[in-house]
């Protein structure tokens with residue numbers, strides 16, 4: 001649909017840059033074989049693409065060991081690997097109420113079956129956690145701190161550097177969920193004191209679905225919770241200890257990695273910074289205009305300087321899903337509605353009682369004119385309130 005306005009980029013970026021579709025097609029036809037496992041030419045070519053992509057992403061995270069950049073299916077998969085491999089049975093974890101279910105559910109699981117105790121740091125009225133609040137939560141059995149870099153509901157970017165500094169001080173590993181920020185803003189694991197960062201390929205890194213991963217700083221240890229083929233040292237009875245094999249299992253998604261490679265290069269050519277500026281400019285325009293409509297509530301949108309291009313709102317008197325249905329059916333605007341897999345955010349905002357929010361996630365291909373169309377649509381929907 002040519003005139004569709006797609007505002008669900010926080011779920012997955014769409015469309016992808018043309019080069020992503022083209023490169024996936026040509027690469028997969030030419031060399032879509034198991035990477036790095038055999039000596040024939042196209043096997044080597046696939047292996048080279050894999051290693052080049054590891055290096056590109058390692059550089060982005062300012063890591064110094066490309067082999068510690070491991071690929072998985074998405075950030076949910078990566079976070080499960082990290083959490084299950086870092087949390088000790090009966091141990092203590094500090095996290096926040098901004099987390100996505102990709103963090104919350106693995107932690108709930110560990111609480112239920114392994115006696116893990118979890119503390120949740122709340123966010124303030126502007127949507128930010130205060131590093132000071134972490135201080136009193138560290139205990140002798142704290143084995144992990146895990147924080148969402150930017151909320152997928154309200155878009156606020158959290159103060160990682162200070163939290164990471166505390167983690168160093170208390171000698172507790174620091175895991176960051178960068179699902180919403182990887183590809184939007186710089187993520188320097190050294191500067192931000194991050195030990196492990198989880199990313200997904202299909203959002204701002206502009207790749208396809210089905211690929212994500214971790215960067216694990218040296219000498220942080222993640223125990224492997226799975227085992228299987230690695231393509232090397234096949235006679236070993238146990239899964240390999242060395243990276244990247246330690247955390248990679250079975251044949252990698254080389255088609256997804258090809259798309260991620262092309263998407264990330266496209267982003268670098270275009271300048272990640274300018275894409276982010278474009279998106280934050282659009283979201284400010286939207287927040288400002290929605291703020292002027294009677295009967296519209298925006299959430300944590302007063303201080304937009306530490307935000308990504310994500311904004312939640314509701315039209316008072318309407319459930320989020322009804323607003324979403326009207327936007328879709330009457331205006332051809334695609335937004336996500338509901339809890340966005342982050343139920344604790346809604347408990348804090350009290351939007352759980354009204355079944356969540358309408359979320360706008362802008363991307364590189366959105367325009368100011370589309371934002372204006374959205375504002376017009378919301379104004380019309382708000383004017384329907386109370387009419388039969």
Ligand SMILES: Cc1ncc(COP(=O)(O)O)c(C=O)c1O
Pocket residue numbers: 010011074075076077100102148150151152177179180200201212341
């Ligand atoms: C903050 C956050 N964490 C984790 C995820 C999970 O990402 P994926 O579905 O790619 O595993 C998402 C995706 O919506 C997210 O926004």
